[in-house]
Amino acid sequence: MGKAKTILDIRRQYEEGVKITMLTAYDYPLARLLDRAGIDIILIGDSLGTVVAGHDTTLPVTLEEMIYHTRMVVRGTQKALVVADLPFLSYQVDLSSARLNAGRLLKEGGAHAVKLEGGTAMRDTIRALVDMDIPVMGHVGLTPQSVNRMGGYRVQGRKEEDAQRILEDAHAVAEAGAFSVVLEGVPATLAERITAELPIPTIGIGAGVHCSGQVLVTHDMLGLCDKFSPKFVKKYVDLAALLGKVFETYIDEVKEGIFPAEEHSF
Ligand code: KIV
Numbered sequence: 001m002g003k004a005k006t007i008l009d010i011r012r013q014y015e016e017g018v019k020i021t022m023l024t025a026y027d028y029p030l031a032r033l034l035d036r037a038g039i040d041i042i043l044i045g046d047s048l049g050t051v052v053a054g055h056d057t058t059l060p061v062t063l064e065e066m067i068y069h070t071r072m073v074v075r076g077t078q079k080a081l082v083v084a085d086l087p088f089l090s091y092q093v094d095l096s097s098a099r100l101n102a103g104r105l106l107k108e109g110g111a112h113a114v115k116l117e118g119g120t121a122m123r124d125t126i127r128a129l130v131d132m133d134i135p136v137m138g139h140v141g142l143t144p145q146s147v148n149r150m151g152g153y154r155v156q157g158r159k160e161e162d163a164q165r166i167l168e169d170a171h172a173v174a175e176a177g178a179f180s181v182v183l184e185g186v187p188a189t190l191a192e193r194i195t196a197e198l199p200i201p202t203i204g205i206g207a208g209v210h211c212s213g214q215v216l217v218t219h220d221m222l223g224l225c226d227k228f229s230p231k232f233v234k235k236y237v238d239l240a241a242l243l244g245k246v247f248e249t250y251i252d253e254v255k256e257g258i259f260p261a262e263e264h265s266f
Pocket of ligand 1: 024086216
């Protein structure tokens with residue numbers, strides 16, 4: 001049983017030029033599998049609102065739900081750094097509620113760090129959390145909690161002025177003291193530039209190969225969600241099809257009296 005990674009290990013890995021790997025988990029069994037496989041960071045993403053709870057967006061996810069899922073993940077994790085998302089409305093209202101809610105993810109959830117969406121506008125919030133020793137991962141570019149402003153989940157920063165704004169956002173996050181930043185849904189050339197300019201690691205999703213690390217929503221890469229499959233997701237396995245067959249086999253076997261067999265009976 002090795003010791004858990006810290007943000008200092010992530011920093012060291014970045015300085016040594018070793019790519020950082022991150023995947024999402026929302027419960028104990030998946031966290032155990034990711035941890036055993038050697039993932040660097042497990043993210044309890046508020047994407048659980050869509051891939052686990054079946055909402056259309058991440059906006060309905062509550063802090064209580066994030067704490068509940070973070071606890072499950074922490075119980076299944078021994079080696080990875082555990083980062084929990086601050087959900088919509090838990091950090092934007094004022095600094096004291098941001099401090100309290102981020103603190104609850106560490107104190108009650110057991111996370112090692114929090115992630116929040118936004119750039120320049122979140123500078124003071126990130127600083128306030130870092131000042132109370134809560135490590136923060138930023139998230140700029142396509143920020144799913146801004147779906148109503150963006151008019152959907154679209155690639156951000158295609159126009160020069162938008163690219164400039166995202167670059168400034170990423171710099172603001174780093175200057176405020178974040179230990180890393182997620183770059184989501186931005187052109188690969190922009191992500192490459194941000195990664196080259198920033199003094200902290202960038203973790204890309206739909207941001208090309210030049211980031212310091214990569215993240216995917218695990219349910220997407222496992223092919224568990226057939227509702228929505230963005231271009232940037234590589235489906236490593238089609239679990240929806242595979243599990244569908246498994247469930248059909250079980251139904252047939254029960255109906256035909258094949259299961260339970262002798263060895264499953266007392
Ligand atoms: O909520 C989430 O899973 C995320 C990742 C996509 C980075 O924010």
